[in-house]
Amino acid sequence: MSRSPLKVGVVGAGIGRHHLAGYRALPDDVEVVALCDTNEARLNEIGSMYNVPRYFTDYNELFASGEIEAVSVCLPNSLHAPVSIAALEAGLHVLCEKPLAENLASGQKIATAAAQASGKFMICFNRRYRLDVQWMKQALSEGLLGRVYHVKAGWIRETGIPGWGGWFLNKDIAGGGPLIDLGVHILDAVMWLLDYPAPLTVTGATQANFGPHSAKTWQASPTPPPYTVEDSATAYIRLSGDVTLNLETSWASHARPGMDDFFITLMGTEGTLELYVANYATENTLTLYTEVAGKPVVTRPAVKVSRSDHEYAIAEFVKCIKEDTPPTASVEQGLTIMQMIEAIYQSAAVGREVVLT
Structure with missing residues (x-):
């Protein structure tokens, strides 16, 4: 080292x-x-x-x-x-x-x-390195949920269409809207929690209901740039291992004022584990639902995120270099996420399911 x-x-x-x-x-x-x-x-x-x-x-x-x-x-x-x-x-x-x-x-x-x-x-x-997401990974490895069969996940903003120089709104530069901006975080976190199963089929839909009208935009400009991306996207994804995933992402919606929340719910045969992060909360983000002696039990794990997730990710990057170990967020995983995102956009464009494997 x-x-x-x-x-x-x-x-x-x-x-x-x-x-x-x-x-x-x-x-x-x-x-x-x-x-x-x-x-x-x-x-x-x-x-x-x-x-x-x-x-x-x-x-x-x-x-x-x-x-x-x-x-x-x-x-x-x-x-x-x-x-x-x-x-x-x-x-x-x-x-x-x-x-x-x-x-x-x-x-x-x-x-x-x-x-x-x-x-x-x-x-x-970086989202996978949050301590609450890391705790979810440990819970899965210890079998607390049994077999995970369905996941509900997403990132929803009330007013959050970016305005930084306009490139976020240009499909040629950004590649897309909230799906590739926010959804990429959620897809990686879910896939990492599940040990990166193979994506099998994708059904997706995208809409642009606010951005083309310069509504619900951060740093609004009097002369807004052309808007060529979606402002919301949803998808239903089948993964290997008989797991399904519902994904939703949006930059803009009529919702709780100031809402900027992301969530992952893992539903298993022995329990359900929910992560809900409201406006970048650092504690009280986890809930475990299970049964004991035939009765429902709700547990709130006391996990607090003590620093920014960028700090956690960068510490991991430096560690990989110092210890000469493979990066934990690999280019191969990045390709899998890009394959899923591209399939969602393709499905939205053609109006039917896209088969990947």
């Missing part, structure tokens, strides 16, 4: 600030050397906030500098592939923000590059 601090850089100062905070939480293991962003005002602002010594506006110059060993790629989805591949070809370890890419084809290019690279590649599926 390497004892010297890992020299890291961050490309993208938007969501990248969460990565900077995560690395800053590991002062004995990490040295943040550089920040890269094409927006010089934001570069200077965020760089100063986190005391980053070196600034770059060209990621190729950063990768060629020899100053870093690892990099976080925190850019719009369509840039994940070219920037991650460039980093891997430069011999760097890569932590790429979710989703793997804007579509499956771009994700496969990353997978090919990762297979040929000396550096490690990990996806920032």
Whole structure:
């Protein structure tokens, strides 16, 4: 295990600030050397906030500098592939923000590059590292639920259509709307909890009821960009092992004011375990339903999330590099999630079930 601090850089100062905070939480293991962003005002602002010594506006110059060993790629989805591949070809370890890419084809290019690279590649599926989700995994491994046969999961916002520069609303750049933005987190967490079973069939539907009218938007603009993605998506997915999954995601809906909630309910033959996180709550998120002596029992596990899930994910990335172990959020898992997301969009477009296996 390497004892010297890992020299890291961050490309993208938007969501990248969460990565900077995560690395800053590991002062004995990490040295943040550089920040890269094409927006010089934001570069200077965020760089100063986190005391980053070196600034770059060209990621190729950063990768060629020899100053870093690892990099976080925190850019719009369509840039994940070219920037991650460039980093891997430069011999760097890569932590790429979710989703793997804007579509499956771009994700496969990353997978090919990762297979040929000396550096490690990990996806920032940060929600799975929350302590409450980790507790769910332990409960499953101990057989508390018996055989899980059905899952209900989703992420619902009342007002939450992004307005950051407009790229979230552009299908060519983002790949989609809340399904690929929020649903990707939920799909990964569910699949990870279930040991990544094979997806068999997908039926999906998407709608855009608010975004085209500039309704329920964060940071609304007087001249909003074209809206080419969905603002809600639902899916019914059959998984191997005789498991079914109902998924729903939305950026906008008529719901509790300010609602920004995600949930996973695992229904098993011996019990049901529910995660419900209202507005990023850090405690009182878990409920276990079972029976004792023929009577219903409700248990509220006392699990508290003590830090941000980005911090947990980044700590895992650094650990994998330091201990030379395979990344736990692998490119192969990222490809599976992209396959599922693409199938949901395909099913919505053709109006029928899509068979994957």
